[in-house]
Amino acid sequence: MAQQAQAHMPETDDTEIVVSVRDVTVAFGDKVVLENLSLDIRRGEILGFVGASGAGKSVLLRTVLGLNKKRSGTIKLFGVDVDKASDAERVRLDMRMGVLFQHGALFSALTVLENVQVPMREYLDLPRQLMDELALLKIELVGLPRDAAGKFPSELSGGMIKRAALARSLALDPDIVFLDEPTSGLDPIGAADFDELVAKLRDTMGLTVYMVTHDLDSLFAVCDRIAVLGKKRVLVEGTIENMLASEEPWVKSYFRGKRARQIDLAARE
Numbered sequence: 421m422a423q424q425a426q427a428h429m430p431e432t433d434d435t436e437i438v439v440s441v442r443d444v445t446v447a448f449g450d451k452v453v454l455e456n457l458s459l460d461i462r463r464g465e466i467l468g469f470v471g472a473s474g475a476g477k478s479v480l481l482r483t484v485l486g487l488n489k490k491r492s493g494t495i496k497l498f499g500v501d502v503d504k505a506s507d508a509e510r511v512r513l514d515m516r517m518g519v520l521f522q523h524g525a526l527f528s529a530l531t532v533l534e535n536v537q538v539p540m541r542e543y544l545d546l547p548r549q550l551m552d553e554l555a556l557l558k559i560e561l562v563g564l565p566r567d568a569a570g571k572f573p574s575e576l577s578g579g580m581i582k583r584a585a586l587a588r589s590l591a592l593d594p595d596i597v598f599l600d601e602p603t604s605g606l607d608p609i610g611a612a613d614f615d616e617l618v619a620k621l622r623d624t625m626g627l628t629v630y631m632v633t634h635d636l637d638s639l640f641a642v643c644d645r646i647a648v649l650g651k652k653r654v655l656v657e658g659t660i661e662n663m664l665a666s667e668e669p670w671v672k673s674y675f676r677g678k679r680a681r682q683i684d685l686a687a688r689e
């Protein structure tokens with residue numbers, strides 16, 4: 421199935437591929453988590469990445485970000501092979517990627533403004549006033565009121581925390597953001613609002629979005645393409661229609677199970 425789906429994928433210009441993962445194997449001791457996995461993330465798309473719990477979604481994300489070592493294979497970020505990048509090149513690549521970790525929400529002792537400024541302080545050397553202005557712009561960009569800037573995470577709702585974390589991931593004007601379960605813990609309306617925001621950012625900023633998610637609503641509503649992780653590799657990739665047509669057992673039960681049918685019907689009403 422995976423071969424079929426991939427064989428029918430249109431040829432894509434290399435410059436349009438923001439992240440290219442080829443034949444990547446990741447193991448911890450004897451435990452192989454990913455084996456010869458290949459995946460492309462294309463410029464300007466919202467790619468939803470799904471798979472059973474424990475399948476290795478976070479491991480792949482961490483590997484792409486350079487936080488886990490791969491045993492073999494090639495990862496190219498913006499056309500640059502990470503194994504061949506100099507330290508300076510690696511820093512430039514890191515600056516082009518924003519991340520919203522599932523559990524790495526915000527620093528509780530810092531205000532929202534200070535949280536957003538963390539990547540700025542790490543990578544840029546800017547006067548304080550300029551940093552304040554830039555951080556405020558990001559805070560407004562994600563739909564938070566200006567007065568959220570001075571608040572601490574404990575004073576925010578779950579949805580506001582996600583938005584603040586998104587603002588931080590956008591601090592350096594990245595080309596791509598990696599979102600790990602961004603809508604987990606949000607109620608359906610909060611989750612739908614967050615999805616809408618992500619789609620708006622993609623449309624207005626040309627952002628590329630890689631979203632690890634279990635949220636079927638998000639997959640139906642905003643993802644241009646979906647990749648399914650299973651058996652240590654990408655089992656199937658394609659549009660939501662491709663997922664609905666897939667006979668691969670896990671994909672079938674996930675996308676054509678009872679809950680998925682309810683969402684699909686609601687979307688068609």
Ligand SMILES: Nc1ncnc2c1ncn2[C@@H]1O[C@H](COP(=O)(O)OP(=O)(O)OP(=O)(O)O)[C@@H](O)[C@H]1O
Pocket residue numbers: 448453471472473474475476477478479480
């Ligand atoms: N540093 C590590 N050392 C050893 N094993 C690890 C390490 N990191 C992850 N694993 C293992 O790799 C497997 C995949 O984990 P991962 O967290 O990527 O799953 P996941 O698909 O993100 O799951 P979930 O949807 O529940 O978040 C798990 O069996 C996990 O125990």
